[in-house]
Amino acid sequence: MEKKNHYFVRVAVVLSGMAVIVFVASAMGVAVGLYVAGFDSTSGAGNELPIVLNADTAASGKSLCMATGLIDTDDNVEGLFVLDRLSGNLQCWVMNSQTGGIAGIYTARPADDMGLEKGGDVDYVMTTGRMNFQRAGRVGNLIPAGCVCYVGDGNSGNVVGYSLKFNRQAALRGEGQTGQMAVVCKGFARDTTMQRDQ
Numbered sequence: 001m002e003k004k005n006h007y008f009v010r011v012a013v014v015l016s017g018m019a020v021i022v023f024v025a026s027a028m029g030v031a032v033g034l035y036v037a038g039f040d041s042t043s044g045a046g047n048e049l050p051i052v053l054n055a056d057t058a059a060s061g062k063s064l065c066m067a068t069g070l071i072d073t074d075d076n077v078e079g080l081f082v083l084d085r086l087s088g089n090l091q092c093w094v095m096n097s098q099t100g101g102i103a104g105i106y107t108a109r110p111a112d113d114m115g116l117e118k119g120g121d122v123d124y125v126m127t128t129g130r131m132n133f134q135r136a137g138r139v140g141n142l143i144p145a146g147c148v149c150y151v152g153d154g155n156s157g158n159v160v161g162y163s164l165k166f167n168r169q170a171a172l173r174g175e176g177q178t179g180q181m182a183v184v185c186k187g188f189a190r191d192t193t194m195q196r197d198q
Contacts, residue, residue: 125152
């Protein structure tokens, strides 16, 4: 009987010790979390840390590829890049932050820019990436987009990147815009050589 009691006492001591360890670890976790979040315990106020979430997205179906990309970095205006797999046409619909409608439509022909055969078998993929073209400079009211749209063909291994210049002032006036996207890079995915288009 005495051995059983010693056993239960040992188990209780071990469990108590584990509870203390869990409590201390939890308290430390809360303290670290509050510190990282900018909580100032002396004044009771939190130091606001800016949390910036930037998310572009891409989706693909049997006949269409779509991706979003940042066009106007100052006004946080997005564009929707739409690639029609059947026709090979790429469009960018730039949204108007004033009206919620479409402020501009820009186009490109990836099949032509990659040198693919007309009517040939293609396996398109598409995504966007952020890019700061501010060093390239603005031309008048035209501002460079804050992204590049990359289109690749899985069968040939060819890849091409597009961007555009957008007139913010025309968009603010509600004027529609159209134009061609510019090739900013192209290359072959099965090779390490990329070319910059002039």
